[in-house]
Amino acid sequence: MPAEQILSNARLVLADQVIHGSLLIRDGLIADISAGASSLPQAQDLDGALLLPGLVELHTDNLEKHMSPRPGVDWPSASAVLTHDAQIVAAGITTVFDALSIGDINPKGKRMQQLGVMLEAIAEAEAAGQTRAEHRLHLRCEVSHPQCLELFRELVEQPLVQLVSVMDHAPGQRQFARMEKYREYYMGKYHLSPAEMD
Known part of the structure; x- marks a missing residue:
């Protein structure tokens, strides 16, 4: 990775807005964010793509x-x-x-x-x-x-x-308030026989 990289003509997703602009990366860190496209020849044109944090x-x-x-x-x-x-x-x-x-x-x-x-x-x-x-x-x-x-x-x-x-996936409460639904769901999901479910 070069010591300095310019990403230009991008839709930059910031904390509170999305702007059309350029991003300068120096030594692996964001050094500057500016509105508009960069005119520098070494700038990489992102053609309006979204650039957002990980x-x-x-x-x-x-x-x-x-x-x-x-x-x-x-x-x-x-x-x-x-x-x-x-x-x-x-x-x-x-x-x-x-x-x-x-x-x-x-x-x-x-x-x-x-x-x-x-x-x-x-x-x-x-x-x-x-x-x-x-x-x-x-x-x-x-x-x-x-x-x-x-x-x-x-x-x-x-x-x-x-x-x-x-x-807590214990039967008889929350998502499985009815025991028969608990049995039906897990027997189907894990292909269990009634005896295995018991």
Whole structure:
């Protein structure tokens, strides 16, 4: 990257307005924002494209899908993190809170097995400078899971953990006030027999 770069003829999304203008980047930092197109020959013409700050994603289960892309398939964790990172950056996200669930409703699910593996893979990729987005962790604590508190205590001090949410998917309340709806939803979602659901 050059020491100085000028992005011109852009719609710059600022904190309180969108302006047609130019942006000067010096040593990787924004040095100046000005209205109008730059007349300097080294300016890169963005042809009126939007130029906005990087987006922050507070919750994504995207990494889980890369770890297990299909039933019975476990993808290498380092490759899964880098593929997830590439998709995040391609969407304009520069900071992502990767959601890791403590607890799983699906008896066939791999969330609990993959929890430590995902955390380690993200931490290693971040430490090695392999990610392009800034990765942080969002612990999703399923309070009805028997290991929730124990695992939370183990993980909460990890440096990348910066967001925690408490979830309660117990039947008979909130989204599943009626038990039959709870059964219907999870039997359909996870292809469970009535006995497995019991």
